[in-house]
Amino acid sequence: MSTAFFPRQIEIGPTCLEQLGEVASNLGGTHLLIVIDAFLVSSPYSYDEKIKNIAKQHQLEVTFFSDYRGEPTTDHLSAALNKMKGTGADCVVAIGGGSAIDLAKAVSLFALNPNIQWQEIASQTRLKRLPLIAVPTTAGTGSEATKVMVITDSQTQYKMNPGHRDLIPDAAILDPELSCSLPxxxxxxxxxxxxxxxxxxxxxxxxxxxxxxxxxxxxxxxxxxxxxxxxxxxxxxxxxxxxxxxxxxxxxxxxxxxxxxxxxxxxxxxxxxxxxxxxxxxxxxxxxxxxxxxxxxxxxxxxxxxxxxxxxxxxxxxxxxxxxxxxxxxxxxxxxxxxxxxxxxxxxxxxxxxxxxxxxxxxxxxxxxxxxxxxxxxxxxxxxxxxxxxxxxxxxxx
Missing domain, CATH: 1.20.1090.10 (Dehydroquinate synthase-like - alpha domain)
Structure with missing residues (x-):
């Protein structure tokens, strides 16, 4: 017998980032927390402006979080959750490499489960989380399709990588134009x-x-x-x-x-x-x-x-x-x-x-x-x- 778990929706092709608003709306999102690599919101890319325009067309609000560097840590997670407080964000979108997607997985989970322990994640029957959309800008981690997130404990420097099928993003948007910026x-x-x-x-x-x-x-x-x-x-x-x-x-x-x-x-x-x-x-x-x-x-x-x-x-x-x-x-x-x-x-x-x-x-x-x-x-x-x-x-x- 073979069993496998997948994202519910995969969009692929040039310019398919334009589908973000529709995908988020279909998931019930009204306010998107965008976890995005910092260089993507700077010139010459300025994807924040493009995303704002896409969101506006679907009457969606957006809040951006890009205050992280390198691989995601528990400190980055705390900062993202603090940025999220009071915004009313009800859907998480990752735009970037595997770090952005892994961090977004953690945000979507801990936003609804602030007291869950890392060692408990894999053993849960079900995990409640916010709707989650992954938009990879690198072709490597495959995190947009996986049940695993890798987060480093800021205190011990130990890389935690709990896995659970409910951590698989609801949707993956694979736009090759976004990966052209990769050195x-x-x-x-x-x-x-x-x-x-x-x-x-x-x-x-x-x-x-x-x-x-x-x-x-x-x-x-x-x-x-x-x-x-x-x-x-x-x-x-x-x-x-x-x-x-x-x-x-x-x-x-x-x-x-x-x-x-x-x-x-x-x-x-x-x-x-x-x-x-x-x-x-x-x-x-x-x-x-x-x-x-x-x-x-x-x-x-x-x-x-x-x-x-x-x-x-x-x-x-x-x-x-x-x-x-x-x-x-x-x-x-x-x-x-x-x-x-x-x-x-x-x-x-x-x-x-x-x-x-x-x-x-x-x-x-x-x-x-x-x-x-x-x-x-x-x-x-x-x-x-x-x-x-x-x-x-x-x-x-x-």
Missing amino acids: KQFTAYTGMDALTHAIEAYVSTNATAITDSYALLAISKIANALPKVYENGMDLEAREEMLMASCYAGIAFSNASTNLAHAAGRPLGARFNIPHGLSVSLLLPFVMEFSLKAAEERFGDIAENLGIQEVESRSKLAESAVKHVNELNEHFDIWKDGLKYIDLVDLEESIPVLVKDALSGNGITTNRKVPDSRDVKDLYLSLINKLKTIKECNAASL
């Missing part, structure tokens, strides 16, 4: 995050026929579109394909779970303040290699959907998937960019804490080969060795 490197980071979601969903022990279909579609679309948008960010057709792929990958992993690359990537990102997509893509090849023999047939399927052909055996085909992801990391400067954030000595000294945090998070038991502390330590050591090699090569080329 080249963040296009790569978010695109590799989407690829990681799809790969991990496909090899998850919770995978189903439904999630398999979405995961493989996402992998093939990313393989086709990500190199195109990396070279030409204004390619609207490829941007749309990436948004669709990210959404598909979100559906896949939301229902099947991610696994070791995300479990190990979350504490790495928190420790070194690394963009999420970069942190998971730094670890993905090593996780694939660790899991290879336990899911050889599935990694062969992944290779085929990455566009790899004419390999002499199924075993070699599976291995080629790992090689291809390594090559993507090189092409998108993932290894070089990792060195911009990571101090290798600090990383080596931090391994015991990173291992503990990785093993305590989601995604360990859904890995086809369940890792122990030694295995996770080896992942981080493999990353250190890789980055040392890259650093030496960079020095030699100067």
